[in-house]
Amino acid sequence: MLNRKGRRWGADACVVGFSGGGVGAEFGDPLRERMVVPSLKLQDLIEEIRGAKTQAQEREVIQKECAHIRASFRDGDPVHRHRQLAKLLYVHMLGYPAHFGQMECLKLIASSRFTDKRVGYLGAMLLLDERHDAHLLITNSIKNDLSQGIQPVQGLALCTLSTMGSAEMCRDLAPEVEKLLLQPSPYVRKKAILTAVHMIRKVPELSSVFLPPCAQLLHERHHGILLGTITLITELCERSPAALRHFRKVVPQLVHILRTLVTMGYSTEHSISGVSDPFLQVQILRLLRILGRNHEESSETMNDLLAQVATNTDTSRNAGNAVLFETVLTIMDIRSAAGLRVLAVNILGRFLLNSDRNIRYVALTSLLRLVQSDHSAVQRHRPTVVECLRETDASLSRRALELSLALVNSSNVRAMMQELQAFLESCPPDLRADCASGILLAAERFAPTKRWHIDTILHVLTTAGTHVRDDAVANLTQLIGGAQELHAYSVRRLYNALAEDISQVTAAYTVQKTSEHRALFLRTSGLLS
């Protein structure tokens, strides 16, 4: 009997067996009375869940529905299986258990219907992984779909393989994916290329299979294929010095592709804010960085183009800035001409003053990457960096702190420490510890005098004592111990700190530690007299 409670329940039903005792009782017993209960559409279930006013109500609705779904799976209803799994995936997102749907994914993937495969593969990606024995069982279905499926089906199979394909699956299916790299449809090819990247990550030996097709793929004009190919080549180069050497010969071709994008653009369909396919440009720049690093000849080949991009990119929108930043990083990482390097760092310095916070963040991050290799160039922007300590945005001030600490040297230590101490007094709590330890470390390295060093440590202890590690106190003790001429001074300072704020536990601890100076301490404070 069909329950026709209005449109909400739909006109279809699934067969559920249950005893008079209600849902949850034994199933599958042919002697039991079977009643037909309509199966909720996904949207209807979602409606019901949204109608629940409390967490408990929601749980009740979902558990009830999951029981229906389990029964439906057990009965093996093929017609509504896809809908049952879709509902299961929905409640899975909300945090409810869905493991009993794993085998159903396999059945759906093996079905001939696209509707079934679509949700089945999605289920596999969301519910299955290498830890489940079931995952290997889809290998055969994937193999069939890759070799005989229509394009959308091949796409689904590749997507699944690139998401949850284990090493075994990858080894098994590499030949199928290799075939798809060079077949006519760009839709399938671009997916096969990224699947190859995943396969190489899982099984590095497969690099030998996927390296040869790259040369031909680089001649394609389809942006999706090019993007995937650049990603694949990058992966190969990062894994093997031999591959890196091999791909150096494509530098001129990469330069040509990038130059075309920058000057004319392959297709306006890919432009973002007037910039031709910034995603592809960024990927190419990243690959050029890897290929040009420590290689004079490659660096020279790309020098002119990098200069062109650095000077001509439109920086009024985010897309152009993304390209520009990548260009700067590439310039700094390869063997580029000195003039070009100065230009690059100056671009970053300019970005530090940009009104867009995202730009300032990326500028700070980039400068941090360069501070070791190009210290003096970055030093030129120290005043601006220090200004960024005053940022209200915690992400920005954190970056500014890291960079400021990295810029401290013996000639600027007094000025920098003043700024950093001021920052310590007002910085957000989660940066206190890092700031304190950073100051102490810098003081250790660059202290101009012992007295200055002691003052600095004391100031940190009194400003952020609770955030300082214990060994800071030990260091102070050692420092004072090794500076006889400053004993009286130190003890006086410690006493003052203690008198100011008796709750400064660390200061008190320090006093206790200097037990051998206790006599001096007591004399100084006049307690013995």
Add this chain to the structure above:
Amino acid sequence: MIQAILVFNNHGKPRLVRFYQRFPEEIQQQIVRETFHLVLKRDDNICNFLEGGSLIGGSDYKLIYRHYATLYFVFCVDSSESELGILDLIQVFVETLDKCFENVCELDLIFHMDKVHYILQEVVMGGMVLETNMNEIVAQIEAQNRLEKSEDQVLA
């Protein structure tokens, strides 16, 4: 590499959860909650980058997010991704959703979670950027939807 893509509303209710690295279910839920709390603390006029929480990985990971009306779109990425590039990628994804759903709103994501996954799969695959040409993506999705519809008709 993109580690995860999360979409949740202003109250932390998940609307799309996609991980490209395997985590057990409980950890996944924890990550969603932790990410929501981190992102919620941010004002609207500060930068869109956050150092990642403790669960999804160490210092190499960050959260890049955009806030559209009632929804947060959060991409968790490692240092190999361009921060500004990901911002544009989020925009591409959202604009694609807009084209597929015709003036997309939160309700569309709620009631068509599966379709949102299918659309996302045409933009990001295996944690890598697959396609950014919106016209191509939309054409593909429409073709697939037609395929599904034709199968439904056969059944009826």
